[in-house]
Amino acid sequence: MNAFLLSRRQLLLSGGAFALSTVAPRLSRAAPHSILRAAPHTSQILPSDWPATPTWAYSAQNPGPVLRIKQGERLRVLLQNDLDQPTTVHWHGLRLPHAMDGVPDVTQAPVQPGETFLYDFIAPDAGTYWYHPHVNSSEQVGRGLHGALIVEEPNPPEVDRDEVWVLDDWRLDRDGAIRNDFQRAMDISHGGRSGNVVTVNGRIPEPLQVRKNERIRLRLINVANARIFGLNFENHDVHVIAIDGQPVTPHTPQYDMVLLAPGQRADVILDCTGEAGSSHRIIDAAYQDDASLLQNIVYDPGAPVRENAPGAVPTLAPNPLAEPDLNNAEHHDITISGGAMGAMQGAIYKGKYLPIDELVQDMRIWALNGVAAHTTAMPPMLNFTLGKSHIITVKNDTVFPHPMHLHGHAFRILSQDGAPVPHTPWADTVLLNGRGTAEIALVADNPGDWLFHCHVLAHVQGGMTSIIRVA
Structure with a gap:
């Protein structure tokens, strides 16, 4: 596999996924389904014996709350801006009406401090999506403003677990604070702002605890400012079933590496066919000079979930x-x-x-x-x-x-x-x-x-x- 590792300037081929929606919903005075309050927060990104990190967050969560709706349902989200600068919410990958896209001065006026904005649209496509600001996005996303949006299929595939992994990195000082260098010329002119701490769902990742013959759907979302993730699941064949929310013919990824650039997503099926009590690595190997252990897959020593390994990998129904x-x-x-x-x-x-x-x-x-x-x-x-x-x-x-x-x-x-x-x-x-x-x-x-x-x-x-x- 070393022959296929990337340097920071020589990358493997990768495809992403893309989405849209054309029918504008009628607005009403009904209450929103969710309220996203963008505000300063304190998050325990590092282990508990390290200082907490001052961040920005949606509704006091890093990452923001996972929003789940069914395909074809209406989503109503009220953004409340309690930051000291304007912001918006962009619904990344969703095919939605122009007025709901969250781009300042193009689809809406920026939401000023102390103001609110109601996002209201139909989600036409099932899949894994995410949301983030489109104002001063390098800093606002880099300080923690992002979250997952899951649009569930009418008939989802049968799995034992459906897990969302928000992959990110943070540039932290020794005291746990985010470095305030978002205008750094080296980052802007070179490969972007990479961090020194990698997280899954806002924390240093802990081992993934599994049972033999368990089937897991992992929804992988790269929200990092610049880092490309290349995940290799040691001794496991993972199958990609969706890219950027859109179904794809199930397949093992090239070079056994799920490669995700910033903004990209992948849904993968992880069949846990290892031996009870065994441990296996998940390696982030996108960069040849920076391959590292993301976390371990650790098997329970007890009885398997089922006697035999799961059957054929499911194929998702196409979106319209x-x-x-x-x-x-x-x-x-x-x-x-x-x-x-x-x-x-x-x-x-x-x-x-x-x-x-x-x-x-x-x-x-x-x-x-x-x-x-x-x-x-x-x-x-x-x-x-x-x-x-x-x-x-x-x-x-x-x-x-x-x-x-x-x-x-x-x-x-x-x-x-x-x-x-x-x-x-x-x-x-x-x-x-x-x-x-x-x-x-x-x-x-x-x-x-x-x-x-x-x-x-x-x-x-x-x-x-x-x-x-x-x-």
Whole structure:
């Protein structure tokens, strides 16, 4: 397996998943299902003999409360902003109406301190999704504002346990405090802000206690600002059954590694076929120079859950996504440029061309199609014809990996670096290698202005965000 380990600049191919919803619900005066209060909090991220960490949290939980609804149900969530800065909630991966997407100055006004905003929409697709701010997201997500949203299938597969793992990392000082260096130029211009403490569900992970022949559905969500996770389940064959919430043909992951860039999710089936009393490692091996033990799988020494191993891995029912017509699609190109060791000489910024040395003064060192963003309320980079199929070729002209995320629509990943992608998964995020390419396809069936951006959040700070208009 060592031959396939990644360095921080050379990554394995990876696909993501993507989502959308087109029917705007009617608002009413009915009470919300949930209230998310964004506020300062204190969290015990480190072991109990270490200091607690001042964080920001939704409803005094790190990560925020797991929201669960059934496919096709209506979700009503009231955001209450008790921070000292504006915020929003973006429902990452969900196909929802434009007004509910949580993008400041594009779909809504930022929610000011002391104010509230009601999110109200139908969840059309089953799957694993998450929510987070889209204002000052590098700091707000990095301080703990994120949570899981699970949209359950009408007929979910039979498992013994359905577990959500929110994967994150934190940059902490020795006193347990989050380092206040979210404007660090090195992070913005290089690979993003990586932490020194890795957590599962907001804590240093403890062993996963299992019983022989148990079947577990793990919903893996990478909410980190920049870290890519590559999980190897030692002596176990895990099967991926969904990517970014969207069902996929069950398969073992390439190189026996579940690879998740920031923003991506994967649902996997873990069949616990080890011997009673045994222990096995879960190794995070995405980076060759930083492979580490995430946690252990520890088997109960007692009787198995059932006499025989579980049977065939279940296949999830597809979500109602429109299949792109590849033969009659409109074609588009997006080029990523900039960053340290890049060749970008300049870019359009605030409506005029600036050379790179002037861009750097404003920490704008990334561009999409030659434009470095200074706001989310921008003229569109691309215009998509409503109802038409579209094929986008994304070229990464930099040495760093970029997980590119599109709001409002699901896309199929057709190829990466010129090679077809197995299973052509639906995705909302696609990970591009340094100097890599990806070809994606979608039906533009959700009108509005939708963000397309890197989910390394420091790169968004540095200008790597844009608008795709569907009209």
